[in-house]
Amino acid sequence: MKKRADLHIHTIYSDGIKTPEEILRMAVKANLGAISITDHDSVDAYKELYKISNKYQIEIITGIEFSCYEDEQEIHVLAYNFDINNKELVHALNTFKKAREVRAKRIISKLKKINIELNLEEISKIAGVAPITRPHIAFALIDKGYVTSQREAFNLYLSDGKPCYEPKYNFSIKEALELINKCDGIAVLAHPSDTISPEMLYNLIEMGIDGIEVVHPSQNNTIERHLTQIANQYWLIATGGSDYHGSRDYDDSNFGKYTVPFSVLQSIKSRNQKRIF
Known part of the structure; x- marks a missing residue:
């Protein structure tokens, strides 16, 4: 059986409840071949991962999930295979x-x-x-x-509209894409069916995203097929993962279930090499 990859996982370094090493152990148990930790606006998990990753036969690709706003709508953008020490990213x-x-x-x-x-x-x-x-x-x-x-x-x-709601720092899609480019990364639209209208999706494709998250717990088989068609039509990388946090009732059962072929990692790496800045 060919190993697969989960490219959407959270740890204690954002809003997850598992440490990076606990995630690695879970990945081994689930027979995953690769993972990406995609904490919200943080790469701190990788400082720990790089110290312990040689103990596990798991390939690790750098990841992060940015919280962005476009037309007053919150949209999440995943980035992969970038330099976590890039000065502009750190800033x-x-x-x-x-x-x-x-x-x-x-x-x-x-x-x-x-x-x-x-x-x-x-x-x-x-x-x-x-x-x-x-x-x-x-x-x-x-x-x-x-x-x-x-x-x-x-x-x-x-929540928005409630008495103690306070909006997040306003980080636009354009700013996110520019930052990801400067880090030599790949930009992927996270769980598009969950928050994004078809019109917004096509606008974001025109803005230059490299991929869309096709596999996600919020997206059923029909949506997966539709998003795969869009990815193929626009030469986008079709990624996916469990969006594991560990704090929700369904998280543990989803881990190892929402995955993508190992070949997706090579597509991400190839897109990095072919991009012209």
């Missing part, structure tokens, strides 16, 4: 991290106005090595007894 990720902390402080301030007391230190402890995100604030609300679940926290306070 951008530091900017994002600081912006997340500012955002957290603003959410805390809004919560205080409705008599909900949280502080940045306790949220930072929950986040651990990861940048602070809304799920970490939701966990703090649970710990303090203000809500009983993440869903309740978002429905009452943290």
Whole structure:
């Protein structure tokens, strides 16, 4: 049986609950041949991965998931096979991290106005090595007894339109594509059927994305076939993965199930080599 690849996985360095080494062990157990850690706006997992990867017979390709905005719509862009030490990337990720902390402080301030007391230190402890995100604030609300679940926290306070919502740092698709190009990476549109209209999809293709995520838990077989046709028509790389976080009921059963052929890695590497900057 030919080994396959999961190119969409999150760890404790963003909003996942597993360490990079735990992910590697899971990948071996699932008989995967390759993985990419695609943490949100972070490549910190690779500092750990490179120290331990020689213990596992798993190929690792660098990855990240950028949170972008286009026409006031949040869109996620995956990047692969890039230089994690690129100076402009490092600067951008530091900017994002600081912006997340500012955002957290603003959410805390809004919560205080409705008599909900949280502080940045306790949220930072929950986040651990990861940048602070809304799920970490939701966990703090649970710990303090203000809500009983993440869903309740978002429905009452943290989602768009709710009293304590605070928008993310505005990073456009154009900026993301320019940054990925500067890092010699490959840009892939994440789970397009989940958030993106057909019109937006074709606009993004015209903007220069290199691939689309065809295989994803949010996309059924019919959608997969449709996206594969689009990828073939526009010479895009068809990628995929489990979008594993570890915190959702279905995560463990999805790991090893949502994969792509090993040949997709070679397509990514070949596109890097053929690109003219």
